[in-house]
Amino acid sequence: MNHSIRLLALASVVTAFAAPTVHAESTPLPIAAARGVGFSETGLGRIDSFFEREIAQNRIPGAVVAIAREGKLVYYKSFGYLDKDQGKPMPLNAIFGLASMTKIMTAVGALSLTQEGRLPLQSRLSQYFPDFGSMKVAVQNADGSERYEAQKRPIYVHDLFRHTAGLTYGGRPDSGSPASKLYPSAASLPMMDSAAEFIEKITQLPLVYQPGTIFEYSEAMDVLGAVIEKISGKTLGGHLSQVIWQPLGMKDTSFHISVDKRDRVAQPLKLDPLTGKPQRIQTTAEDVHFECGGACAVGTIGDFVRFGQMLMNGGSLDGHQILSPAMVRLMTSNHLGKDIVNRVANVEPHRDGYGFGLGVAVRMEPGLAAVPGNAGEYTWNGAYGTGFFADPHEKLVVVFGTVAPGELRKYYREQVQDLVYGAMTR
Numbered sequence: 001m002n003h004s005i006r007l008l009a010l011a012s013v014v015t016a017f018a019a020p021t022v023h024a025e026s027t028p029l030p031i032a033a034a035r036g037v038g039f040s041e042t043g044l045g046r047i048d049s050f051f052e053r054e055i056a057q058n059r060i061p062g063a064v065v066a067i068a069r070e071g072k073l074v075y076y077k078s079f080g081y082l083d084k085d086q087g088k089p090m091p092l093n094a095i096f097g098l099a100s101m102t103k104i105m106t107a108v109g110a111l112s113l114t115q116e117g118r119l120p121l122q123s124r125l126s127q128y129f130p131d132f133g134s135m136k137v138a139v140q141n142a143d144g145s146e147r148y149e150a151q152k153r154p155i156y157v158h159d160l161f162r163h164t165a166g167l168t169y170g171g172r173p174d175s176g177s178p179a180s181k182l183y184p185s186a187a188s189l190p191m192m193d194s195a196a197e198f199i200e201k202i203t204q205l206p207l208v209y210q211p212g213t214i215f216e217y218s219e220a221m222d223v224l225g226a227v228i229e230k231i232s233g234k235t236l237g238g239h240l241s242q243v244i245w246q247p248l249g250m251k252d253t254s255f256h257i258s259v260d261k262r263d264r265v266a267q268p269l270k271l272d273p274l275t276g277k278p279q280r281i282q283t284t285a286e287d288v289h290f291e292c293g294g295a296c297a298v299g300t301i302g303d304f305v306r307f308g309q310m311l312m313n314g315g316s317l318d319g320h321q322i323l324s325p326a327m328v329r330l331m332t333s334n335h336l337g338k339d340i341v342n343r344v345a346n347v348e349p350h351r352d353g354y355g356f357g358l359g360v361a362v363r364m365e366p367g368l369a370a371v372p373g374n375a376g377e378y379t380w381n382g383a384y385g386t387g388f389f390a391d392p393h394e395k396l397v398v399v400f401g402t403v404a405p406g407e408l409r410k411y412y413r414e415q416v417q418d419l420v421y422g423a424m425t426r
Contacts, residue, residue, distance in 0.1 A: 090266065342355060
């Protein structure tokens with residue numbers, strides 16, 4: 001059943017892979033034959049089998065996967081159901097909640113201001129929002145109680161990009177500070193009224209670490225989005241649309257889903273297959289109020305593979321220069337120096353040996369991690385089951401969307417990377 005649905009949904013794309021005369025505008029990137037860019041058809045077939053098996057076992061309703069190498073699509077397929085309850089097959093242009101993959105686009109949007117001389121990385125955050133300058137730092141005493149001390153140095157914009165601002169996400173299990181419980185949860189952010197409400201709320205809280213000392217996955221990118229709004233004079237969505245989405249033709253990427261696109265929204269299974277608890281995706285189930293730069297965007301896998309290819313190309317795609325090559329190199333280099341505690345693997349356990357750049361995790365060496373890859377690979381994923389990684393050494397860009405908002409999402413991050421590298425012949 002799943003196999004026949006997939007073939008029906010992909011009939012035109014399968015033809016495109018077999019016929020080089022198909023117009024490039026019908027797909028997000030030009031098409032390449034597997035062998036021509038170093039992939040095995042047998043290996044790619046294992047990706048088909050994997051998702052068909054997962055769908056048959058009712059672990060996810062469906063998926064979309066895009067693999068590009070040397071600037072061309074070698075694999076672009078959909079599987080299973082957009083909405084299993086209604087029996088609707090998954091289309092290639094399904095709209096997913098991108099969750100934390102929003103952070104990468106926010107980082108690019110901020111760096112577009114940096115290269116214009118409008119947002120230096122070493123500018124103080126208090127320059128844009130003064131109340132950040134007076135936030136105290138929570139320090140845990142030996143008996144478990146907390147005391148509060150002054151910041152030893154200011155929070156810089158640089159800290160927002162690399163999650164070293166001393167902020168956190170509310171109640172994260174990997175946070176070592178009791179003060180983290182005071183922060184709003186990621187799920188609550190989209191329904192806040194505005195960036196102003198968000199900033200007012202968190203600046204009344206203590207920082208959980210001294211700025212510049214520890215990588216703590218956090219709401220820093222939501223703050224960076226608010227900084228973008230202040231500098232640009234636009235909403236975050238308005239700025240990202242102007243500098244990224246419109247130039248790259250990412251027509252389905254936004255913070256809001258129009259009525260005419262609602263029938264393309266990917267729906268999760270009603271119950272989490274691991275826990276049996278109800279599950280939903282907030283940013284696609286209802287319209288967001290706060291265009292949060294950390295997790296609130298939606299979009300298609302086709303749109304995001306174009307965004308990823310732009311980064312792979314050194315900041316340009318189809319004649320549109322979004323960032324300079326130097327800015328992309330800066331973004332995708334490790335920014336966690338020797339004096340910063342690196343806790344990236346606390347968030348992504350299979351990514352031991354990764355540092356963090358400006359909005360992306362960056363692989364530092366070929367070993368240590370539980371997945372294959374090369375030094376220089378950069379990545380980040382979304383809590384609703386989407387994923388992205390790019391490997392400059394292999395000229396490889398991979399984007400996938402499942403609809404798995406529970407813990408099962410972490411399983412697909414590791415498996416997809418194994419499957420993709422396992423299908424390569426050079």
